[in-house]
Amino acid sequence: MQTFPKKRIEIMVEAPLMSRVLEILDEQGVSGYTVLPALAGKGKDGSWHRDGLVGRVGSMVQIFCIVDESRIDEVLEPLFKLVSQQIGIVSVSDVRVIRAEHF
Amino acid sequence: MQTFPKKRIEIMVEAPLMSRVLEILDEQGVSGYTVLPALAGKGKDGSWHRDGLVGRVGSMVQIFCIVDESRIDEVLEPLFKLVSQQIGIVSVSDVRVIRAEHF
Amino acid sequence: MQTFPKKRIEIMVEAPLMSRVLEILDEQGVSGYTVLPALAGKGKDGSWHRDGLVGRVGSMVQIFCIVDESRIDEVLEPLFKLVSQQIGIVSVSDVRVIRAEHF
Amino acid sequence: MSDIFALAIANLTSPMILFFGLGIVAALAKSDLSTPEAVAKGMALYLMLAIGFKGGASVAAHGVDVTLALALVAGIALSAVIPVIAYRALALTTDLSRVDAAAIAGHYGSISIVTFLAMTQALQTAGVAYEGYMVAVAAAMETPAIIVALWLAANGTRSSNPNAVREIFLNGSIVILVGAFVIGLITGEAGLQSIAAFVVDPFKGVLCLFLLDMGLIAGRGLQGARHNLKPPVVGFGIYMPLIGAALGLLAGKLIGLSVGSMALLTVLCASASYIAVPAAMRLALPEARPSIYLPLSIGVTFPFNLTVGIPIYLYLAQAMH
């Protein structure tokens, strides 16, 4: 079955920052994105766990966005600007999709 | 440490459709699959957020399934048939696993 | 934009085992990790669904950890030792990150 | 017989409706106020368990009469007929595809249990009694409309599926409603007494919190409606409830329901589903666009019924009785 190569951008960011990241993705005109809840984690800025939290601080979300290779840099640029001064990480990987026109 | 190449099929689909997708995967006799909850997202068919939802409509789940390269097409075929008429996306990526016999 | 190649280790493991896996990752001195909740799944040891569960048994979590290629074996070794006698799977994939120093 | 303005004021100034309004305002103001999905689902479960159980218990207390059977039959018939009317209305007044029209029609034949609850509260406030079996009628009206909608859409494309039908009839909200009703019927007054502190006392308060959440969703739906719904479709979301209500009133009058039960049957006909039917439609009519029927049902008709509809329906039920 024919599939088409795309890039999968994955962003781990603090819950309060989620809307910021999504705004950036919208500005970049990506075709779509998905947010997954994270349960716990650890990084340079310490570890966290979602259980029992009342506020949004101290929990993180994972946002992934499948984009065309050609768009990758212009999308990463602003994301990096944001995340670099925040708690979080950005990674990119290769995926293949079925409906190219969808992305 | 020795690892073996496999394919990771990732399906984003509306929550009500989950059981359908899992039925398909079972029919295809895959060795297993995992469903992750999604929190929010946006795509061609608009954006959604899980918070406060009472019904299952308007929220999505991510289903991923690690299969052998050889099985990829026969598994994608029916998935594509289903998702193409639904809200959702399908992507494939490369992974390596430790226990080949497990998949 | 410049990115650096890393490995993404993904571990599906039973919720009660989570802390064990995280201990291992800490011992291995990885720079960080993230835990995502899983909703349902199926594998050699049968299928499960999180809904309605009171205890932690019978639900699984996904732990992923981005590490440098050079560290991959020493990290996989103990993980494999643990998971091989438990319900669960381990997979590895390629990712590229923006901040190399971060990992 | 209280006059309509008094009823309207009483309704609009009830904590219930005010919390609903708060939710809408918060959503439109883009506040980050939100209820976790699990909490919203938990409250929905509680409300359906409580209303079902209380209905069963009150039937056990007051006994069954022929009107119960008549009400059930009438409810099922209305749930099946209303979609046909709705479908025609949409075909005449909008340019929606056959499938979209059929899917919407299904929503209006089915019911909104929360709107039903709001009416029971309005009846309490107005001191009007109603029969407990109306909960059974509500449950019975949930699904026939779905079958009719599939049938309406069938001439277009055929994508229904045997599995779907079973899932439709065993969907959680029906199971809990009917199940709790039967349990209430079995345990009767004694059973009700034993758990009244759970299913009766805090009920109204939980409903307030739940309606705050519904307001947040309705507010978002309203925004969706602004973008995706053409005026004729929005109009349908306003006049269709009135058509349904008219039918409900007539039927209630014919089978000789009490004022309270008549008002409840009316609100059941006037209300549109946003839980059971959308889920069923995604399964059985995937081509139908949720971006149309969801905002219409939850962003237009639901708020309309809750704020304007309920006093009107109650007034008419009292006037016609």
Added chain:
Amino acid sequence: MSDIFALAIANLTSPMILFFGLGIVAALAKSDLSTPEAVAKGMALYLMLAIGFKGGASVAAHGVDVTLALALVAGIALSAVIPVIAYRALALTTDLSRVDAAAIAGHYGSISIVTFLAMTQALQTAGVAYEGYMVAVAAAMETPAIIVALWLAANGTRSSNPNAVREIFLNGSIVILVGAFVIGLITGEAGLQSIAAFVVDPFKGVLCLFLLDMGLIAGRGLQGARHNLKPPVVGFGIYMPLIGAALGLLAGKLIGLSVGSMALLTVLCASASYIAVPAAMRLALPEARPSIYLPLSIGVTFPFNLTVGIPIYLYLAQAMH
């Protein structure tokens, strides 16, 4: 002394058990009815907090006597002895591996707090008093069985781990039970009054909703049992509770417990854990298959105790006293 059939009827027609039945039916019918995990966990937390707190408060009110100490000792002893019996029974009647048998044995030595709660409700209905300290006994019986199970399995493979033991004793359900018990003990009647509207009044109703959820899980467990459990194992899930119950009755008689407390000790011995022990087993005995001990405990023994066991145990407690 009420006769056994009256007790059985009273038990089977209580809202509690009927909601449990509804859950089982819904699960077997493959309805999509479900409680979000967070809600289920929240209710479990509430129930344990409430039962612990009320237990402590009642001890504060009625004071401590020697039987409290005796009951604690007896409970711990029984929790340690029952697994040995269970293990032998499994070794004789089934072809399960040593490790699987040991893991199962551990479940039956430990307790199911929900079954305990169901008995307290049955006692209330039957108007039988019981001592508040039985909650402490319940907490004390949770873990000894786990240690014994690990010891039973040890001859086989050695995969226990010091960490595991600490985790076992500090597992959430024990901490909340004991903690709430101590707080109830400190704040006494006054404290109970101040939060009675939370821990007392709605308790029974919450238990109903919780048992609906447990029914859904038990139903799924039942299906699992059908596939994974051989008849001799299923049989064990039925007769082992009776053996445990017999020991509980004897011990209760020996140390001179009241009828109510005797019935509670009996149900503690008869019940099998499905929260604390499975979690501990996954950590300490990973080779043991949860696909065996979970369905057995939650799909066979739990429903058996809830429906058939409770009236029998209560009857015998009254008869033997």
Added chain:
Amino acid sequence: MSDIFALAIANLTSPMILFFGLGIVAALAKSDLSTPEAVAKGMALYLMLAIGFKGGASVAAHGVDVTLALALVAGIALSAVIPVIAYRALALTTDLSRVDAAAIAGHYGSISIVTFLAMTQALQTAGVAYEGYMVAVAAAMETPAIIVALWLAANGTRSSNPNAVREIFLNGSIVILVGAFVIGLITGEAGLQSIAAFVVDPFKGVLCLFLLDMGLIAGRGLQGARHNLKPPVVGFGIYMPLIGAALGLLAGKLIGLSVGSMALLTVLCASASYIAVPAAMRLALPEARPSIYLPLSIGVTFPFNLTVGIPIYLYLAQAMH
């Protein structure tokens, strides 16, 4: 006028504080006891809805007087002034960066609604009345401190953002507090009666369960504090509440508040935010380290106020009045 030790004992032996202590102990003992996030958020929502609604209803009952306006003005002023003092104190006594200091300062100008609730319970126990409008004061004090904190940090780096400000003022906790207050104001006594079984009766009990969860978080925060906080910073977490309290007492005295309201204004000044402000700071001052201000506010100041502070503040309010 009750003496301070009586107040301290009464406070420390209340179920509320004991459950908070249980949570801290469980967390320090690394028990896996935990409340699902959804349940914690649901309880927070309930508590804010209830306190807001009751406040509004009581204002509706007792009417508005000039002190309400004065209290609002005083609250806003204090919320704006306290951060400046806190900032200076930190600059003098610690080596924290300007941004970290400003962020922390913002937390102490704002308020902790749970500490406020704990004081209302202490007042009830002590039989001291207070004005319902203090809830409005609490809501009014949440945000000014944030603006001041951003201004304090501004000279350093400029990373604030118009969007942030809107989000700050529309954050969920303010919307629900103010919204419920207004609804209570509109529906008054009648409204309160209709949902008292939800917002009044179980309130104290829910607060206990919620404080158990807060204890778990505070315990983890305490551990975080041990690692990340230097003594002078920890010290600040203890003396800053006292400085705030002093200002609150003075202001209360000046504008002639009742003893109860004075105690509440005091506790508002003494408490530090750990919900609204941290979220705002992550948005507007990302360079500020949450690993400093979170443990300080929730691991040091929150437990201090709850255990030691409340009786002191209440005593002083009675003494000074």
